[in-house]
Amino acid sequence: MPDSWVTSLDGPGSRRARLMRALRDAIRSGQLKPDTRLPSYRALSADLGIARNTVAEAYAELVEEGWLTARQGSGTRVAARAAPPAGNRPQQPSAHDRRPVHDLAPSSPDAAAFPRAAWSTSARRALTAAPSEAFGPGDPRGRPELRRALAEYLGRARGVRADADRIVICAGFAGGLRLLAELLPRTVAVEAYGLRFHGQILENAGIRTVPLAVDERGADIATLPGSGAGAVLLTPAHQYPTGGALHAARRTAVVDWARASGGLILEDDYDGEFRYDRQPIGAVQGLDPDRVVYLGSASKSLSPALRLGWMVLPDHLIDDLLAVKGGREFWSGVGDQLTLADFLASGGYDRHLRRRRQTYRRRRDLLVTALQERHPTVRVTGIAAGLHAVLALPPGSEPRVLATARTLGVAVDGLSAYRHPASPMPPRDGLVVGYGTPPEHGFAAAVHALCAALD
Template structure:
């Protein structure tokens, strides 16, 4: 039940609120007595320890300038000293300049302390890692697009309307509220066939893979020859080895899938990172391969909503909800800072996944799950996606257009937040080293290659003609820098083309 007194704005008169305000800052101070010391003089030693602990907390920044200290009374009760002793310690620290007493508002950490130290250290740390001049860091959404006002409005509504038990420990499957919203959203936007009971909420695709490898994958899983290295690592840490399957212009070469695997992890809508999509005949073939051998397909639909050229390719899951585990998250659509992801499972696997999460492990914050549910149900999520599509479509067009004028064709479908710029395989490492000198953040295509891939053809990957290249995330650059960043990118790439056509522009 909703507690109306909370929602009607009477929270400020809550007596506990008043008590908490009087008690002030909660302060942890370690005043453990020395067990070897004699009991004589114990009181004086504890007084000395309190003064030392306060000086140390102020000096190392745990108590920053301006922090209000607890009143004598409450600190005295916390640390087991007389009120007068605590008062005399405060006086001593005021005299030394650590603290100041403000008429009517208690004792505070002085404004002048700790500054030199706390300012100097981050400055030094930042100096060691200058931000990239041309930030094509991998496939992240542009942070300026985060729908702040909608998120705030959804937070207000979701928290106001949530029943009290929403704030109790959650179920490992995640809140039913978001599972209902997602089931209808994924059916509408991606063609996924899902009942809320088949959905298990996670923090991310990465955490979903970790859970799956601990519980469902078995000994060996096939993965695309190119993919996120940390996805492979997390699967292998969970006890499943991975074997690569080649990729060509129709996506993963599913005819080459070995028999002796528990299943395959695919990015069928937009292969990561090459950008191709799995062709319709291969979709049918891979579902048949899974069904005929009792295997599973994990569909990582990480950027399925971000398609720019034609009707979105629906999820593979719709063709085989009995054999496909569908995984997604808001890391591309909203922000990787939100940490909400989902799995849509064949019904017979739900209990195993819930067990793998553990009884008291709701995983993603229930509060954020409620907010996301409201964002979806209010239509704000769809609006954000439509706006994002326009924004990223323009960016992708600008890059592909600029490179095309100079004879470089960006492969793959018009989708997502990243693109591959093909390069002669033997120049890839030189381009990347040069890019780093020129202040670029970008990644070589070989970074994504499975270590067991054949490197043949003078450095091109796996003999299937992927060759070399760099992967650029075009979501990240700031709007004010984007045009110049694209020019700098074209210059960089142009310097390594066999005929230097870009340079001649």
């Protein structure tokens, strides 16, 4: 078999690097087709005259990159989507295909990475220990077990100052924002680049949104006092989507504004746990719990399908918020609430986050390295945290690149989709590339397809 795809192991680099290069070339060219079983370590090392450990290390690294798969009893095989099928170009879907071949939209984490076994263990333990009253009409504040577990976790991991009585469970961030919209002033400042459907939730409630410019230091708080806004919605830990953390001076400034004006800060901590260059930045809420509503969810850390979020509220808003929510919990099921409470208290959540940080950091590094090699002029930003990166494009090129990506089966967002219609900033061309969604075995192929779209 080696004679059919290894033409030579000559060239620069170690033997492991040369073997990996030969395997990648064979997969790209179609000589090694998807699901092809590779020779054992022993057989290939004997055929090529290299050490068995060298083959094992090469295989293991290519499994990590997504070119190969390895399962006990099945051997090492070429991954199902490790390379485009022909012509060294990504596969073009037919006109009838509705789902992209490669999903690099910045939407959700890898669904296959949901911790099923640990979650099931927590579910069994939580349901066994739950009191009978837990299965009656739901408390609109949420289960006390979950609120207590969140108070401990958020204080330890995010620097949030709260006790269980100030926490209200909601159906994700969007569910919390819909409830809060009933209590907010009629003008709310938002970041000039952000998720438009968050702005639409506010606008649908009759609220006018005014945009604040953003840069590498986060939102420009200096313009907030003259905006006429009575509240501001921010993503301080990792501005979405441009990627900058809110600078310390701006954190202080926005709290000073809230105290002086009686304004309210809505803190969207959507992926605050995923920081790679240092420890996660603490929440703004810790600076003044009476002027900040902290909102978090399990959407990025576990799954958006859970529909579990939480609000840490100032004391003066709790009764009004519960009046808006109503006398019962209609959206967040008690089973998932009890399970998450156990998952937090048992340390399962922390362990899961540590594993996912390692995986997402490795994916980020693979993406950045591939872009440096294939497109060194493309500037990549926003990579210190989160599950996405921003690729700066030449002015006017974003529509063309998006069209090419769609043709090649790549789902990716354009930066212009996040721009507020009244933004004070000039339009910027770019791509917002998510690296959380693709399955592990398909990520390398997705990056390859993205690079081809940029070609």
